Amino acid sequence: MTDEQLLRYSRHILLDALGIEGQERILATHALIVGAGGLGSPAALYLASAGIGKITLVDDDTVDFTNLQRQILHTQARVGTAKAESGKQALQAINPEIDIVPLQQRLSGEALDALVATADIVLDCTDNFATRHAINRACVHHKKPLVSGAAIRFDGQISVYDLRQDDSPCYHCLFPEGEDVEEVRCAVMGVFAPLTGIVGTMQAAEALKLAAGIGESLSGRLLLLDALEMEWRSIRFKKDAGCAVCGPTEDGQLPGYLPRSDADRGSADGACRLA
Template sequence: MNDDQLLRYSRQIMLPGLDIEGQEKLLDSRVLIVGLGGLGSPAAMYLAGAGVGTLVLADFDRVELSNLQRQIIHRSADIDRLKVDSAAAAIQALNPEVQVESITKTLDSDNLPTLVETVDLVVDGSDNFATRYAVNAACVAARRPLVSGSVIRMEGQVAVFRADRPGEPCYHCVYPEAGEAGETCSETGVMAPLPGVIGSIQAVEAIKSLVGLGQPLDSRLLIVEAMTMQFRILRLRSDPKCPVCSAGGSVAPGTPNTATTAGLIP
């Protein structure tokens, strides 16, 4: 690192367990951020500020007026602009050292596996189950860590799925397909700061996973109830019949697989 980098990241380098070696890992890292909305916005900004070397931004949508209540990476002047372009400009203004790659095509089971293989970790800030399932399947196939987040109304969730480690649960283990697949913030609402809270936690967990710092939320689900400001953590177990990460078997569509969660941590 040069002198400017040492100064820029000095507060982070001071952290025990991160130091210069950890910062260099971040500078050499490539992270895919799926969705530049309420979750992807703070995640992208904090990962850029922290010095993740390359951010791959994926979103085909354009900025709308209703986005600005919570998607803080965009501005009023960005309305009708592609979200990846708006986000890239904000990231470059914050930290011009970060390399930004933009993807505007729809992500699906055909193009995701190749894309995920090119990165070290995936942050999923998408707002629909179809994309989440496709991202999860690609992470399992490529053996890449997945930092998953979701938020709706006054509730948020974050989990880290370690597909790079054998025997760990994947997203599909916890949420078999179907359920409330059509429910989105545009239909049910969301408080403006809550996606910022969850997206920021996703950034923290991504940094911890990339550096090997502390105890990430590996195979654990953090549940935030903002109405009462209660935080709970559930331990997650792999489903031996998961059609995505197990050797065989299938899971019928239905409600979240509560059989894969155990032990509420106070």
């Protein structure tokens, strides 16, 4: 680490659990953030400020005036700008020494699979179940840790799915694809602005812990927040032995993995399905 890095990250280095070694691991990490909206904004800002070495920021949308209530990566001056590019400008202003790769595109199929393969950690900050399940399949396929958050109205949730651990459940174990689930979005139902900040910041915290190799992640545990009452609930869940995505077959392959093309856009604040 350079003298400037030792100074910039000194408050991390002072933490006994993290230290220079942990910060060096953070600096060597590539984080893929899918969605540069309400959740992706605080997550990306904290990862950049903490020194994640490379951030690939993916979003196919442009900044809209209605985003400014909560999507803190963006400014009124950048309304109409691609969110990925607007996000890059914000992140570089905070930490110009890290590598920011903005991608304005819809991720699906082989493109999503290939991008997940290059990352060390994936943050799902998207707003629909098709994309969430597509990201989960790719993360299971490549055994990449997935930090998933969601926020709608006053309700938030966050968990980690880390298939580097044999007993870790995946997103499909908890929320099976194909079930009759009502998908709600901020454009229709609204979202409390600080809620996206709370959940997105927690996603950054979980990602940094994974990058540094410290603490215990939320793998196997779903945190639920009722921000109106400001009450947290924690629900433990286990791997589904019959999961169509992460359950092994006789030949040891993953039965449910297909780089499907039905994944939609990755943006906004996260479709929220609460237990």
